[in-house]
Amino acid sequence: MPRHLLNITDLSMEEIDELMDQADDIMKTPEKYQDCMRHKKLATLFFEPSTRTRLSFEAAMMELGGNVLGFSEASSSSATKGESVCDTVRTVACYADIIAMRHPKEGAPMAAASVCPVPIINAGDGGHNHPTQTLTDLLTIRKEKGRLNQLVVGLCGDLQFGRTVHSLMSAMCRYKSIRFVLISPKELSVPEYLRENLQRDKVSFTEVERLEDVIGTLDILYMTRVQRERFFNEADYVRLKDSYILDTEKMAMARKDLCVMHPLPRVNEISRSVDSDPRACYFKQMLYGKFIREALLMKLLEVKA
Numbered sequence: 001m002p003r004h005l006l007n008i009t010d011l012s013m014e015e016i017d018e019l020m021d022q023a024d025d026i027m028k029t030p031e032k033y034q035d036c037m038r039h040k041k042l043a044t045l046f047f048e049p050s051t052r053t054r055l056s057f058e059a060a061m062m063e064l065g066g067n068v069l070g071f072s073e074a075s076s077s078s079a080t081k082g083e084s085v086c087d088t089v090r091t092v093a094c095y096a097d098i099i100a101m102r103h104p105k106e107g108a109p110m111a112a113a114s115v116c117p118v119p120i121i122n123a124g125d126g127g128h129n130h131p132t133q134t135l136t137d138l139l140t141i142r143k144e145k146g147r148l149n150q151l152v153v154g155l156c157g158d159l160q161f162g163r164t165v166h167s168l169m170s171a172m173c174r175y176k177s178i179r180f181v182l183i184s185p186k187e188l189s190v191p192e193y194l195r196e197n198l199q200r201d202k203v204s205f206t207e208v209e210r211l212e213d214v215i216g217t218l219d220i221l222y223m224t225r226v227q228r229e230r231f232f233n234e235a236d237y238v239r240l241k242d243s244y245i246l247d248t249e250k251m252a253m254a255r256k257d258l259c260v261m262h263p264l265p266r267v268n269e270i271s272r273s274v275d276s277d278p279r280a281c282y283f284k285q286m287l288y289g290k291f292i293r294e295a296l297l298m299k300l301l302e303v304k305a
């Protein structure tokens with residue numbers, strides 16, 4: 001059975017540490033790794049839009065000396081002819097050594113993995129999970145804060161549909177002394193199953209609506225976009241889309257060592273004026289994403305430098 005990455009908890013904390021160490025080493029000495037994936041192929045199957053995730057996966061494979069194939073929209077695949085996801089991956093597994101898949105339906109990569117003879121990486125499934133974004137986020141936090149425990153982590157925006165938040169919470173609640181501050185309008189608060197998990201694991205958390213009231217207490221502020229594509233009606237989206245806008249006035253209320261993160265793309269939730277603040281880490285975050293994906297491809301394909 002191949003090793004897949006469907007949920008972030010498919011990886012132990014030790015394995016995540018090893019991936020981060022590997023990513024650090026790739027950053028320091030990229031030339032050591034430039035041929036390790038020779039003759040290997042990554043297929044990127046993106047049934048939903050993407051910029052960073054798909055291109056960073058492709059760049060990661062290329063920097064390791066491998067090749068890439070795939071599609072970037074469902075409309076250019078046989079999905080439009082009615083082919084199932086399971087049949088699509090059975091096909092692609094004949095042509096590629098590993099698959100990164102993004103799909104609008106929650107659980108699609110899991111279903112695909114059940115029939116797939118090569119590793120499948122979940123690159124985002126609907127409003128559910130996004131484990132490789134979480135690897136990116138954990139590496140960012142480790143690099144910026146020097147630790148992954150004893151942190152007050154504010155998650156702000158669309159906590160209902162934001163899959164990056166769901167995976168990040170599942171990952172971070174395994175570290176010691178984490179306190180979550182969940183900042184959202186009531187209608188966009190975290191799904192009940194995640195709240196139950198926090199209670200079960202005795203992880204400290206509070207839920208608030210106003211960012212101003214809590215920004216001064218945070219070590220990390222993870223901003224998210226209101227997920228327009230997951231709304232049932234446009235009027236609700238329009239009403240909620242500008243619930244939070246992080247600007248220089250709010251940044252003035254924050255700690256000097258706050259780390260502001262965002263999985264990107266941003267819409268209005270972080271004002272452009274914040275970009276030049278040294279506490280804005282979201283552009284570094286997306287760069288780290290390429291290196292941690294290189295480490296992940298190496299792990300799942302059991303390739304060494």
Ligand code: NCD
Nearest residue numbers: 052053124164225263264265
């Ligand atoms: C996120 C996603 O696709 O869930 N983007 C990403 O992969 N960096 C966040 C989003 O789309 O809002």
